[in-house]
Amino acid sequence: MSQVVLVVDDDPVQRRLVEAMVQRFGYEVLTADSGDAALTLLTGGNPIDAVVLDLVMPDLDGLGVLARLRDAGIGTPVIVQTAHGGIDNVVSAMRAGAADFVVKPVGPERLQVSLRNALAAKALAGELQRIKRKQEGTLTIDDVISRSPAMQSVLRAVEKAAASVIPVLIEGESGVGKELIARAIHGSGGRRAKPFIAVNCGALPETLVESILFGHEKGAFTGATEKHTGKFIEADGGTLFLDEVGELPLPAQVKLLRALQEGEVEPVGGRKSVKVDVRIVSATNRDLIADVKASRFREDLFYRLHVFPVNVPPLRRRPEDVPELTRHFLTRIAAEEGKRVRAITGEALALLSRYRWPGNVRQLENTVFRAVVLADGEEIGVSEFPQIAAQIDDDNATPVQPALEPVTALIDPWVAREASLAPAERHSLAGMGPTLRLTDTRGEVRPLEDIESEVIRFALSHYRGQMSEVARRLKIGRSTLYRKLEELELDGKEAPIKVNGAIGAP
Ligand SMILES: Nc1ncnc2c1ncn2[C@@H]1O[C@H](COP(=O)(O)OP(=O)(O)OP(=O)(O)O)[C@@H](O)[C@H]1O
Ligand SMILES: [Mg+2]
Structure with missing residues (x-):
């Protein structure tokens, strides 16, 4: 979705010239032929990100528009256009809250720089509010970005604790x-x-x-x-x-x-x-x-x-949060860096959502930072995330049986640590998700086949027997899944064995 620029000029030729330029920069353009028409658009709830405003117009002129916007509390950045020699007007316009001014006839480069700065300033204004709230100690739970059910339930608990x-x-x-x-x-x-x-x-x-x-x-x-x-x-x-x-x-x-x-x-x-x-x-x-x-x-x-x-679950347990966090970091960092990047391809988002993020949200933030610095155009794509793409390829190229993948995915430090705890202690960690026991009652490492069987049984129960979901989550094909069910003599309706609320070996 591109940003929208409103061009206001009573002179149709000037208006068309500026409109064409702004379109070429890649923005969407709305036009208005008078101050009144501009105000109607600006106060009518239209999503307008910046305005290029002629100062000299009959009836309501540019200064009048700026004054009305200020009265209405509308902070959309305005770049004013002025004729040669109108320095007094420029001073008044800047005092009235204009973000920048350009002298007519404006060259494309000057206008583009001015627009880019104004838009970056606007994106930052939102972020500044957040930073201000952070400094004042008034960041709230709404400032914690999350879409995933896992994080939402954490935040609901946090909200209660906060009270x-x-x-x-x-x-x-x-x-x-x-x-x-x-x-x-x-x-x-x-x-x-x-x-x-x-x-x-x-x-x-x-x-x-x-x-x-x-x-x-x-x-x-x-x-x-x-x-x-x-x-x-x-x-x-x-x-x-x-x-x-x-x-x-x-x-x-x-x-x-x-x-x-x-x-x-x-x-x-x-x-x-x-x-x-x-x-x-x-x-x-x-x-x-x-x-x-x-x-x-x-x-x-x-x-x-x-x-x-x-x-707080690791980011890999809440991939639904990745796109939202990425867009948020993108807007802020692009503004800070003065880059015109303002979108990310669906393909790149999908790539980021597949990665394991050992450094969690901080790593994602730094990754987006790198990508913004690398980016040339307005949109970030897969090629701006070379490291992530390479690591995902490595993971997929690891020469192990496919069935091993889900097992290793489960054995992360939390799980391994929990598996080593006595049942009473494990109980106090409830809520961290199911666990997988790596050793048997004699303390010996369990056979791979048993572990694999347990993971599959758990997945079947977890996704209520929805085979395509089970296969997708285990990252194996459906036919492989069916073959394994046969080999392991599972019929797809197995319930997991429960030990103290956790999944474990008998
Ligand atoms: N849900 C979120 N929404 C927005 N920003 C987030 C979110 N989670 C983390 N961040 C950002 O990610 C960065 C790391 O977060 P934070 O410092 O709170 O992590 P931490 O768990 O305290 O890390 P550490 O254990 O290394 O101290 C910060 O810049 C933070 O603002
Ligand atoms: Mg910390």
């Missing part, structure tokens, strides 16, 4: 959007007018952790030349976001637990505790339960933080 002060632990791989969600929780709750303070627990020097979190008195230790308010006190009344909370050293964990239990902190070298009222949202991309098992993370603290766990 209370329940401690939230956000779990998920790197780059899935944990921090964005933490900010959205803050911005959607009753504390939105209060500070959102983020601390990256993994980046704190070990010797300063306590002082940074809880503050210190002047002279508390060598180098403490000034009194320092800790992050807890800074966040008073608002939200403290403990990012990478699993990285906290044990002594700091003890103090954190105490602060959470008592609702007060004790600055290093201080004599008395200070009452604080903070909401805690924490995040981790580590396996905190494994850390608890290995005594790297205090169990009591884990349960304090883990009151409301939120699992």
